[in-house]
Amino acid sequence: MRSILVLNAKGGSGKTTIATNLAGYYANQGKKVVLADFDPQGSSIDWLRQRRRNFPKIMGIEAYSAPIRVPKIADILIMDAPSRTHDEQLVSLLKRTETAIIPVVPSPMDIRAAQRFFGELKSLRPSIQNDVRIATIASRARENSRDTRNLEDLLYDFRLPSGRRFPFLTLIRQSANYIRAAQKGISVFEFAPLTTAIDREYWRPLIKWLGSRSSRP
Ligand SMILES: Nc1ncnc2c1ncn2[C@@H]1O[C@H](COP(=O)(O)OP(=O)(O)O)[C@@H](O)[C@H]1O
C-alpha cells in the first residue's frame, strides 16, 4: 500500500486541502483510498461527510482518536497531519509513511516558520530510519507575486545535511475552486472541468512525482 503524509507544523498551510484533493484524485483513478485525519479538528473527516454518494468512495479514519487500522484492500493511505506537530509526534508520523509532502504558503511569516520546521526535520532525521522521501510545494500561492518567488528561491535551494534535496514540485494557486470543492466534499478533479483546468495543471508535477520511483524509499 502506498502511503503519503501531508505535513507542516504551521496551521493554515493547506495540509487538509492538499490531502483531500489528493484523496479525490486517486479515488477518481479507481484506487481504494483511505484518508486518515490525525488532526483533532477533524477537517478531513468533515470534508468526507459532505461528500455525496455519487462520487467515488473514500474511506475516512479518525486517526486522532484511536490507533489506526488500515484495511488490507486499501491501495493508498493519505494522512492529514495536525498543525503544531513536533518532536515525538512528528517522528511517529514520519515513521508511518513512505512519502511526505510539505505545503508552504508564500508569506514572510509562513516562510520563516517553514525554515524552522525544515531545521527540525533535519535534526530529527537520525531518529527516522525508514528513509522517507520528502517534497515541498507552495500552497495558496498567488502566481507571479514577490512572496511566491521568495518561497521558490528558498525551496529550490533547500538541502539536507546529506546533500539530498527536498524536491520543490509545484505551486498550488490560491483559488476559490478549493473553497467550493471543500464545501461539497469533492476535489478540483471532480467538478467544472473548464473552471478547474488551471488548478489541475498545477497539480500535475506533484502527481507525477508521487507516481515515480523517486518518491519512495
Ligand atoms: N489553494 C487554496 N486556495 C484557496 N483557499 C485555500 C487553498 N488552500 C487552502 N485554502 C483555505 O485556507 C484555509 C486553511 O487551509 P487548510 O487546508 O485547512 O490548512 P491546514 O490543514 O494546513 O490548517 C482553509 O479555509 C482552506 O479552505
Ligand SMILES: [Mg+2]
Ligand atoms: Mg488541516
